[in-house]
Amino acid sequence: MxxxxxxxxxxxxxxxxxxxxxxxxxxxxxxxxxxxxxxxLPFDRTFGQAHAATPVTDGDAVSCEYWRYCALDGNLCSACGGSLTQCPPGSEASKVSWVGTCRNPNDNKDYLVSYNDCCGKPICDNSPFCLKSVGERPGYRMGLHNDINWCMANASKGYHCTVALLVGLAE
Structure with missing residues (x-):
């Protein structure tokens, strides 16, 4: 001692x-x-990029009725030269995003889905515009509201389309 x-x-x-x-x-x-x-400080939600290699085998990712799009508000990147999980060439994923909880009809489980806007190109007119609001909260709940320009944290603020990344199972 x-x-x-x-x-x-x-x-x-x-x-x-x-x-x-x-x-x-x-x-x-x-x-x-x-x-x-x-x-x-700004927060970075690019952690969902790890799921970019997940293949789509459980539905039509070019239709607004696809299960992952239950809270999507925007144009589908899968119809604009990108995919369900990757932005089209020439655009970049938003650094911030909103999250929805969607039920997969194939396994009846709820999944957290991160919706990232793709920024840096003009709006994609080749894609259907999807407006789904399952579980949406008022605008003051930023991470749960889908009517915001989520490209605000990027250098190029122009919105192009939206991707839907699986984050994990909702509990």
């Missing part, structure tokens, strides 16, 4: 010699303020 006390005392004395109270208060204040501002 004496060794621990001596070590703590030596450490405290060394820190007192090298750092003043103002320096300590400034660093502590910066840490507290920085920690408070952390939730305000």
């Amino acid at each position: 004496e060794r621990l006390d001596r070590f703590a005392e030596r450490s405290a004395r060394t820190m007192a010699k090298t750092n003043g109270r103002r320096s300590f208060l400034a660093k502590t204040g910066a840490l507290v303020v920085g920690g408070g501002l952390l939730p305000l």
Whole structure:
């Protein structure tokens, strides 16, 4: 126990010699303020890109009636040169997205589906416009509302189409 006390005392004395109270208060204040501002930073939801190689075998991904599109509001990338999970060439996935919970009729399980807008090209007119609002919440619940231009976090803010990435099973 004496060794621990001596070590703590030596450490405290060394820190007192090298750092003043103002320096300590400034660093502590910066840490507290920085920690408070952390939730305000933009968030990145590109984690769904891991599912980009998932093949479509359970329905018609070019129809608004496809089960993954239960909360989609936009044009289908699968009809615009992209796929169910990948943006068409020349466009990039939005850095933020909205999430819906859709039931797969083949296995009767609910899945979390991340809807990413593809940005950087003009709106795709070759695609049907789908307006599904299952589980949509009012506009003040940003992550659950689908009527927002989700390209706002990208350098190019122009909306092109939307992809539907499976995130996982809903519990």
